[in-house]
Amino acid sequence: VAQSADTSAGLQGRPRSEKARRAILEAAIELVKCDGFAAVTVEAIAARAGVSKATIYRWWPNKAAVVADGFLELTAPEVLFFMETGSVREHLKLQMHELARVLASENGKLIAALLAEGQADPEVAKTLRSHWISPRREATREILRHGIEHGELRADIDLEATMDALYGPIYYRLLGGHAPLDEHFIEALADHVMVGLNAPYGSNKITPIATTNRMKPVADEDGNR
Amino acid sequence: VAQSADTSAGLQGRPRSEKARRAILEAAIELVKCDGFAAVTVEAIAARAGVSKATIYRWWPNKAAVVADGFLELTAPEVLFFMETGSVREHLKLQMHELARVLASENGKLIAALLAEGQADPEVAKTLRSHWISPRREATREILRHGIEHGELRADIDLEATMDALYGPIYYRLLGGHAPLDEHFIEALADHVMVGLNAPYGSNKITPIATTNRMKPVADEDGNR
Amino acid sequence: VAQSADTSAGLQGRPRSEKARRAILEAAIELVKCDGFAAVTVEAIAARAGVSKATIYRWWPNKAAVVADGFLELTAPEVLFFMETGSVREHLKLQMHELARVLASENGKLIAALLAEGQADPEVAKTLRSHWISPRREATREILRHGIEHGELRADIDLEATMDALYGPIYYRLLGGHAPLDEHFIEALADHVMVGLNAPYGSNKITPIATTNRMKPVADEDGNR
Amino acid sequence: VAQSADTSAGLQGRPRSEKARRAILEAAIELVKCDGFAAVTVEAIAARAGVSKATIYRWWPNKAAVVADGFLELTAPEVLFFMETGSVREHLKLQMHELARVLASENGKLIAALLAEGQADPEVAKTLRSHWISPRREATREILRHGIEHGELRADIDLEATMDALYGPIYYRLLGGHAPLDEHFIEALADHVMVGLNAPYGSNKITPIATTNRMKPVADEDGNR
């Protein structure tokens, strides 16, 4: 979110203080976790970080950018990499569980706040997309491609829509708050959406999950893009 | 959202001005649509409505409540009533299209803003849930039940998770902004998630969906709000 | 300095709080007298007055205006009115002593600060001229006219230049700080400049002072405007 | 004003850059003349001089000191040397005209600003006194002494008060801004205060001033700074 923080930009002058930068990000995250995003002030961040307000505004345009950077740098969990050893379906399910676990934790409120802020601040939205949403989608996209190549998944699925089908409901519960983000939900959701990923009836490479999912793949219509 | 606005409370004194109330709600909605939720101030609403700030604060606790009320009263689209003529699946798909259409319109920004505000303001979240999300879920729930009863849908689905699977991805695209909310997406999504609703192969009441959809029209209606 | 503080302007709305106004002016003056003009902050004035910063900025454009108003309202000494009983010369001398006394007191620093601020802020300069300098000059102008009419003073003096000759040296010592503003100085100064006011030799209405001043009016050249 | 700028102090290391020093002073003066003292920043001076802020702060304690130094070095007009050819009175009058001319010029604003700053910053006040006010007073003092010695002026005048009487009104108009600093004013003023310098009527060495001024030319010169 910061203006790419090109530390080596000037080649001259006092270099940016890495200490101050970390102190700011840490203070921001701690305060958000403690008081909630809306209650956090740039002035409070500065005070807690032992830093001047001007130093914050020199590198970030506003509070949300600081928090976004802090979250991404300090607490954003790593993207799960696909292990060749498991089935694609199992891996996708695992990822859904993992996402739900993160969103149900303390960090969930933070992501929710950033998504919310993103509705008003395009810059925050962009950061969140490029550093949180997109990497995860890219990883999932690869897995889906892998599954398709190996015949584990139908070849005609719409990759983008599929990813929304997998993760969208989880974010929906996070933001809507109409129902809990628990493991039972993820199980039910995964069971539901996995069906749509089944390789067509008669495929010879069905993994365990495929059989688990009722064994009897439906032969319905499906679309992709 | 307003404190139930018990107009007849006092039995005495000047009654609440309905004109002012409408002017406020309309001004709020217009401003949000024009400038975005975050840029709207109570003072601006008051000015545009030709109303005193105190009058707003007398009836609503804050800006978000005004906007929420305004949205619900002035622009919240009606829940689709279930038509006897279509199949359950078709109806669900239709609802998904309708929701996407609304969220992709000008009102989508408004709902996104309210959902965002709801992350910080529980009252707004509650209002949105009880007046926007829940009625729609209730309607869908009924349809799903109907589909199950008539054998058009699997009997073992998790109703709540299913509704999240149907609508969650749509909200996800609205709020994430990572991909467009167009008809193509809804088609792909619907095709995907509908598979998970299939009655299991060999069910004795329902033929494979493709044919079923025409053979067994549901006879039910539903509405709310 | 305030925008004429037209309290009765609106005829509508909450009337301006006279209490707050006085608290602000008093706080400003106290702080200036305590810490000096340069060290005073609008925030400090607000804090001491128990008032919001916005309230100060609503009525005054800046710190100097507040202090100027406060000084003029709370501590500016009254203009000395001319008593018919004394001689014009005595009265002028009295006024010079009085001015020196004020400028040598605590208020002198205040006036010096305001005059200084006036160099950068035309509004302050204007206020000071219209509320401090001009009234005193006007009073003196009347006295000089009186003296001329009664033959106590020469008729061909330049009134404006005369007033500068009377008071300018006093302000000069105040601001230059090169010599003390004591009574001895005023005596010497008055003796010096009074000579130039003498009615021409032979005037039949010389007051005691005129005789004191060496009795022998010089017959030199003089100009006026 | 600078901390004696002992260029030769170190005996070792890179000597102070005279170029930078001049650039700073010139930039300061230009900026003050262009934007006014209050609007000038140390950063702006540094930028315009192509110099680092630290270099300025290494040699001057603050902005006012830089401007004061710049003024004294670059624009302070020379003290008028006393010409043997004129009378003391004429010379004094000439000096008054000259002072008024300078103060009415662009430099007048600068001197006014420095006098103003001197009210808050004793260091500036001291510099101004020692480099601007005092040398001129010293020169005038000599002239007055000369005039007394030669019987052109009264012997019982208070030298200090006299100088305030001569120049104070000029500074007063400069700072008060209540009337213009034009030649007419100086003429009137000089005529007025010169009367107080007259040797008493009947003095045995001097004829009435009007004639004296040509009869007894002073033989003296004076300079300073």
Next chain:
DNA sequence: GTGTAATCGAGACGGTACGTCTCGTCTTCTG
């Protein structure tokens, strides 16, 4: 009709945080 009581407009108020600005110091690299 005449109270009585609540609403309305206008707008001042105490607060709080904003984002900007300048100060004077410091830290690093370059010439």
Next chain:
DNA sequence: CAGAAGACGAGACGTACCGTCTCGATTACAC
């Protein structure tokens, strides 16, 4: 090692809204 470049801590600036309050003027019901 002086100097440029420029980041830094400090803290005041003036602005913008917040949500509350005080007014006087305006309704409409109750008597």
